[in-house]
């Protein structure tokens with residue numbers, strides 16, 4: 045199938061304006077005849093559902109938490125980018141566009157990214173109007189900070205709780221539409237499948253997580269705003285319930301899955317403390333502005349540290365290896381996320397890790413405290429230090445923090461065109477669930493921007509274009525396709541409940557996570573990936589013959605919920621490995637050992653790999669089919685990243 | 689460490705429910721409270737017993753999904769969320785009693801899981817600024833003094849967990865409701881509708897069956913986000929002003 049990205053013609057800066065003029069409109073009186081299904085109530089879903097309802101569409105909104113306000117977006121800390129140039133420091137729509145394309149290592153679409161930068165400014169206006177309490181200067185105007193290596197200050201923030209405040213804003217807009225009768229909410233409801241009729245998305249089948257009832261919902265379009273799939277690694281900074289199920293089931297119904305191997309590993313997380321660990325906690329990247337990263341120069345010293353025979357302060361400066369500062373003199377501790385993460389892995393792989401598990405490096409504030417005083421450091425990072433102490437029981441003013449990289453974000457996702465529609469007509473993907481704007485690596489503070497751009501400012505226009513040429517046809521959920529889909533879902537529930545094996549769902553999830561982390565994590569190579577593929581296939585077989593899911597399908601059943609999600613992760617994991625294996629280059633979050641510069645940096649192959657991989661499901665047990673969307677760069681010149 | 693847990697088990701809303709005892713060994717003090725329950729659940733599952741159901745998601749203290757009444761205190765002995773509580777707050781040999789939130793407006797669904805949709809309905813009744821997407825002024829058009837913005841932020845940090853209700857002997861939701869009313873009343877964007885908002889949200893709160901406030905302050909003392917009692921005072925002011933005003937709202 046030929047993938048048409050539908051990027052409008054014309055100069056970059058005019059594409060979106062022209063497109064908005066050219067799309068078809070649905071007449072206001074007709075909007076109320078259309079039913080739109082929105083799965084997910086994070087930034088992308090809540091903003092889309094509210095905006096569409098305001099336009100007059102009838103919306104049904106679904107989420108698996110007990111309230112839409114608890115979507116994973118709530119946990120975002122650092123901030124949201126926008127090209128407002130309030131600081132007069134040279135920012136512009138073009139600069140934000142350029143930084144995003146470059147940061148994504150030239151694996152995203154110019155047209156989409158430019159639009160994202162354009163609408164970023166409207167997002168801030170919208171949120172302020174909703175009553176989002178962003179940080180302000182004494183003069184009463186909005187404050188900004190710089191973030192993730194950007195050379196301008198364009199990040200808006202609300203202390204370390206930006207995601208919470210933005211989501212509560214979108215949730216309030218959504219709540220208003222619930223009160224207006226334009227949105228019907230379905231919390232504690234999990235989407236189990238998409239229903240297509242004559243090749244078009246016409247609804248979904250869900251499981252009520254309280255009663256277990258399998259139900260159908262029909263609509264004129266289905267929007268998947270279901271977030272990222274970082275939990276395929278078991279341990280990640282994502283919320284416990286984050287999953288790939290909605291996107292994966294859509295994939296098996298024909299939607300292409302793009303660039304699944306692009307995962308972002310965040311360098312500053314609290315290390316794993318033992319096998320009981322259920323999730324990892326992110327420490328803001330801003331800590332690297334003042335903290336110095338080091339490990340001991342020699343393995344024997346590191347061993348003594350691990351056995352607690354010596355303390356960090358006993359190690360003299362000449363015995364410490366400030367490896368980022370030596371290797372990258374101009375960026376030092378502020379190298380991009382992927383570079384910082386990979387180097388932490390290298391020193392730990394050499395045996396120089398500093399905690400009991402050997403998988404941690406120091407982030408040391410000793411020098412900042414000596415230079416600026418403890419109060420100044422507390423002023424900047426006090427809440428982060430407190431959080432660290434709460435979790436680890438160690439005081440970072442007295443002893444260096446220990447950090448290690450963790451899975452944080454997934455750039456891959458469902459393939460969508462410029463209108464955010466997947467290749468299945470009527471099926472859309474928004475937010476982290478799509479692949480579209482971040483290429484092979486996402487810049488800090490850009491996910492919140494993308495989620496809200498998609499929901500507030502893109503979908504309200506592009507959805508109308510599709511609906512206008514598809515007269516609303518209220519499809520009854522008694523249609524045979526719905527019944528068939530319900531039966532399949534019920535059969536799967538039954539299958540999981542009757543295996544009655546010996547191992548818990550978490551047992552399989554943990555095993556899958558280890559495979560993914562070891563072979564498809566920060567650095568990958570052909571031998572490891574080939575091995576991982578076999579291991580996952582084996583694990584999948586074992587899962588379907590030996591998993592133990594207790595209880596019944598007709599009640600709140602947490603292990604059943606998880607079993608569905610893990611079953612999908614097992615399939616996704618295999619595709620990630622296949623994608624990583626086929627991409628014979630290094631780019632952004634995808635680092636292949638075989639493809640690096642003599643200095644050990646990622647080496648792209650623009651001639652052969654400047655494309656979006658869009659994987660097509662070919663049937664159970666069959667290899668997926670690769671489709672390619674060539675990336676066209678008309679405005680930026682492709683260069684090799686260097687942070688030396 | 690070794691622990692004895694007394695856990696509330698209840699199959700469904702109509703089941704009577706009761707405490708069940710479990711013993712656990714080999715718990716590390718580095719574990720979070722919920723990771724300790726994960727261990728219990730893995731044990732139970734391996735033995736073929738139904739795991740203990742509890743709500744949680746972010747495990748970072750921000751989504752408000754986790755709950756639990758631990759040894760007579762919502763979210764346990766420290767002023768954090770249950771997911772941020774660590775086992776180093778307990779001692780070897782301790783007996784820990786774990787119950788769900790108890791309030792008639794938060795009916796029990798199963799074990800430790802309760803239904804807090806009443807909170808959503810209160811927000812739906814007026815916890816927003818009535819603006820549509822698009823057509824709003826530039827974000828810097830209305831300057832807001834930093835102290836006002838900071839105060840609004842402090843109210844806005846409420847995570848909607850419901851601990852305030854669980855802590856209150858009257859099961860009052862005043863702290864939760866007042867936090868939202870205060871946030872919006874403080875900001876110029878929200879001021880326009882402040883009177884009507886206070887009336888509608890208070891009416892909805894009463895309809896949901898939450899109890900009256902007798903100013904004991906237990907809510908704020910147990911609130912993991914430190915939402916201040918002054919929010920309740922501000923809400924009362926807005927509410928009385930609304931009932932005295934004749935303007936349409």
Ligand SMILES: Cc1cc2nc3c(=O)[nH]c(=O)nc-3n(C[C@H](O)[C@H](O)[C@H](O)COP(=O)(O)OP(=O)(O)OC[C@H]3O[C@@H](n4cnc5c(N)ncnc54)[C@H](O)[C@@H]3O)c2cc1C
Pocket residue numbers: 083084085086087088089106107108109112114115116117118119120121122123124206207233234235236269270271272281282283286287289290326452453474475476477488489490491492493495
């Ligand atoms: C710790 C942390 C910090 C971060 N900090 C930042 C930051 O500072 N700046 C930034 O830009 N980005 C940040 N990010 C990334 C950003 O938070 C996410 O990428 C973004 O919030 C995703 O939003 P979303 O709307 O796409 O999905 P989510 O917020 O993940 O929402 C997904 C929704 O889908 C629903 N759902 C999922 N599956 C199903 C199903 N099968 N059935 C029904 N419903 C379903 C869920 O209930 C939920 O409502 C951070 C991420 C993490 C983990």
Ligand code: SF4
Pocket residue numbers: 845846847848849850851852853863864867907910911912913914915
């Ligand atoms: S006021 Fe505090 S205790 Fe009550 S819901 Fe909000 S955060 Fe929870």
Ligand code: FES
Pocket residue numbers: 743744745746747748749750751752753754769770771772
């Ligand atoms: S699980 Fe999110 S606040 Fe505890």
